Amino acid sequence: HSTAQPRLLGFNEPDFYIVVTFHDITQAKLAEQMRVDFVANASHELRTPLSSLIGFIETLESMDERDPEAQARFLSIMHSEADRMVRVIDDLLSLSRIELDRHVQPRGRVDLARLIDDVLKSQTHDAEARHMTLEADLPGDLPAVRGDRDQLFQVFQNLVRNAIKYANEGSTVTVRGRPLDRVPESGEPGASVQVIDRGEGIPEEHLPRLTERFYRVDTARSRRIGGTGLGLAIVKHIVTRHRGNLTIASTLGQGTTVTVSLPLFEPAASDARQREPAGA
Numbered sequence: 001h002s003t004a005q006p007r008l009l010g011f012n013e014p015d016f017y018i019v020v021t022f023h024d025i026t027q028a029k030l031a032e033q034m035r036v037d038f039v040a041n042a043s044h045e046l047r048t049p050l051s052s053l054i055g056f057i058e059t060l061e062s063m064d065e066r067d068p069e070a071q072a073r074f075l076s077i078m079h080s081e082a083d084r085m086v087r088v089i090d091d092l093l094s095l096s097r098i099e100l101d102r103h104v105q106p107r108g109r110v111d112l113a114r115l116i117d118d119v120l121k122s123q124t125h126d127a128e129a130r131h132m133t134l135e136a137d138l139p140g141d142l143p144a145v146r147g148d149r150d151q152l153f154q155v156f157q158n159l160v161r162n163a164i165k166y167a168n169e170g171s172t173v174t175v176r177g178r179p180l181d182r183v184p185e186s187g188e189p190g191a192s193v194q195v196i197d198r199g200e201g202i203p204e205e206h207l208p209r210l211t212e213r214f215y216r217v218d219t220a221r222s223r224r225i226g227g228t229g230l231g232l233a234i235v236k237h238i239v240t241r242h243r244g245n246l247t248i249a250s251t252l253g254q255g256t257t258v259t260v261s262l263p264l265f266e267p268a269a270s271d272a273r274q275r276e277p278a279g280a
Ligand code: ADP
Pocket: 158, 162, 163, 166, 167, 197, 199, 201, 202, 210, 215, 216, 217, 218, 222, 223, 226, 227, 228, 229, 230, 231, 232, 233, 256
């Protein structure tokens, strides 16, 4: 409210401080609320499979007559519940590692075309299981980007996995790379990669929240097909750390396109000097 008469306020005026403090408390409260929600959500995500495991253990303990068929069925469910806990924990660990390094910008040289090829190869088995085709649309002159290869692998692997999980059986997933004049926000020259699927799409009201931790459009479905609700949060964190940009566009009944833009690789000045011939 003090902005209405800014010239009347000296820096020692108490009103000035009231405004700043109010803002800080709001931010701090928001951060605190997010932390509380996160702990509650994470606990719930781990408790659900654990409760189911305990239930099956008790059932197995109380089975008096031997029923190898039922036992095998229960053990297989227990195995997949335990696998789910491992996936949630692995994703949580990934997230915390990325958050820890968020102020350090990765500067390695990453050959995008090769990286995407490797990601697609790693997903052929899952794509075949759903009779889907993975298609790469990459120009020969796709420039190298700046970053951490393992983390960028994780970005595109998560996006291609989502496309395979949520698009229609038998459909084609396209990964399209293009040079880009300017990465939105940072303004640096870069490259963009789009992961395009022909699925049922995502209702518009969900789009802004998809990168929140544990946010899902259909929780039961995501859990059934092995989702943790953390994939896009991880993608967002990694892309931000790379000073890149992430957009998700979707049309109901047609499919979803996720676009990742990344800045180009630039050799550090010291590397360039090292490569110059002696005496140059
Ligand atoms: P999950 O592990 O549940 O897949 P993500 O963070 O990767 O978690 O995605 C969040 C949610 O966004 C998913 O649960 C799903 O509802 C929706 N989603 C993500 N990618 C797609 C896609 N390509 N098509 C349709 N829905 C998607």
